[in-house]
Amino acid sequence: MSTVLEVQGARHRYGATVALDGVDLAVEAGECVALLGPNGAGKTTLVNLAVGLLPVHEGRVRVAGGDPRIAATRRHLGVMQQSTGFPRTLKVGELVAGAAVRAGMRRSAAGQVMAEVGLTDLASRRAGKLSGGQRQRVALAMALVGDPALLILDEPTGGLDVSARRVFWQTLAQRRERGAGVLLTTHLIEESAAVAERVVVLHEGRVLAADRPDALVARLPERTVIARTNLDAQRLRALPGVVSVDTGSELVRLGTRSPEALLRVLLAEDPDLSDLRVEGARLEEAVMSLTDTATMEVTA
Numbered sequence: 001m002s003t004v005l006e007v008q009g010a011r012h013r014y015g016a017t018v019a020l021d022g023v024d025l026a027v028e029a030g031e032c033v034a035l036l037g038p039n040g041a042g043k044t045t046l047v048n049l050a051v052g053l054l055p056v057h058e059g060r061v062r063v064a065g066g067d068p069r070i071a072a073t074r075r076h077l078g079v080m081q082q083s084t085g086f087p088r089t090l091k092v093g094e095l096v097a098g099a100a101v102r103a104g105m106r107r108s109a110a111g112q113v114m115a116e117v118g119l120t121d122l123a124s125r126r127a128g129k130l131s132g133g134q135r136q137r138v139a140l141a142m143a144l145v146g147d148p149a150l151l152i153l154d155e156p157t158g159g160l161d162v163s164a165r166r167v168f169w170q171t172l173a174q175r176r177e178r179g180a181g182v183l184l185t186t187h188l189i190e191e192s193a194a195v196a197e198r199v200v201v202l203h204e205g206r207v208l209a210a211d212r213p214d215a216l217v218a219r220l221p222e223r224t225v226i227a228r229t230n231l232d233a234q235r236l237r238a239l240p241g242v243v244s245v246d247t248g249s250e251l252v253r254l255g256t257r258s259p260e261a262l263l264r265v266l267l268a269e270d271p272d273l274s275d276l277r278v279e280g281a282r283l284e285e286a287v288m289s290l291t292d293t294a295t296m297e298v299t300a
């Protein structure tokens with residue numbers, strides 16, 4: 001397997017703000033890595049180092065073995081920025097064809113990639129007249145058209161509707177089968193759990209965890225007992241082993257580390273209990289728990 005992105009000990013400051021404080025990260029060919037973390041964690045900064053827009057102040061960044069500050073290296077890259085602006089008067093087909101030429105491809109490569117992301121019907125629409133989700137799709141087509149070894153996507157699915165998102169993930173899966181590596185940032189954590197082999201959690205410029213999504217979830221000992229019950233919140237909170245109570249919906253959600261013991265008491269206390277199920281934690285909870293703990297350690 002070849003490494004398409006390698007980041008070692010990367011540091012970057014904006015004046016007095018340390019945005020990245022020694023980050024290591026790698027993406028292998030065909031692999032999808034999700035970069036997660038709260039607002040301001042340093043995700044976009046890391047993306048900008050990887051695409052050669054910002055210099056590393058310390059450390060090393062390599063894309064397909066080369067320095068992304070060099071134009072020849074950037075040919076291996078397909079990029080979707082967090083905020084994309086297009087010249088409003090250019091047509092979709094012209095934008096994608098321009099990206100093809102810049103990536104060293106023929107203009108005709110544009111037609112194929114527009115079909116791939118469902119843009120064929122919009123080819124002659126001017127950029128200024130696109131919806132937010134359509135603009136996202138144009139940005140994706142421009143990222144894909146050079147057949148890159150590494151795709152770097154900063155919040156790529158924001159603004160996409162459900163069916164456009166499905167097309168988006170299918171397109172990425174096909175590209176990965178052909179060997180492209182993917183680094184993406186997203187706040188849709190459950191979505192990344194479904195598509196990424198590995199998740200890297202960034203917090204205040206440092207990597208808190210880098211692991212498979214299921215392995216991160218397994219670090220959390222908590223389970224959630226979900227049921228329809230007549231017991232009120234106060235009574236639920238007093239049950240043995242309950243660490244959290246959420247009565248926000250029709251079904252209550254009880255957090256616990258000993259679901260078996262809780263279930264026995266719950267069934268005994270409420271004979272009318274129904275719709276019972278027990279769930280493991282979700283990736284979102286695992287990530288929150290990591291970043292909350294890190295925040296507490298900083299402020300303690």
Ligand SMILES: Nc1ncnc2c1ncn2[C@@H]1O[C@H](COP(=O)(O)OP(=O)(O)OP(=O)(O)O)[C@@H](O)[C@H]1O
Pocket residue numbers: 014017018019037038039040041042043044045046082
């Ligand atoms: N151009 C800049 N000048 C000064 N500080 C900046 C600049 N860009 C980012 N920062 C700061 O660097 C830190 C990291 O920002 P970054 O944009 O990388 O975060 P992020 O993880 O992408 O956040 P978000 O989820 O909101 O997109 C933040 O504290 C931010 O305020």
Ligand SMILES: [Mg+2]
Pocket residue numbers: 043044045082154
């Ligand atoms: Mg960002």
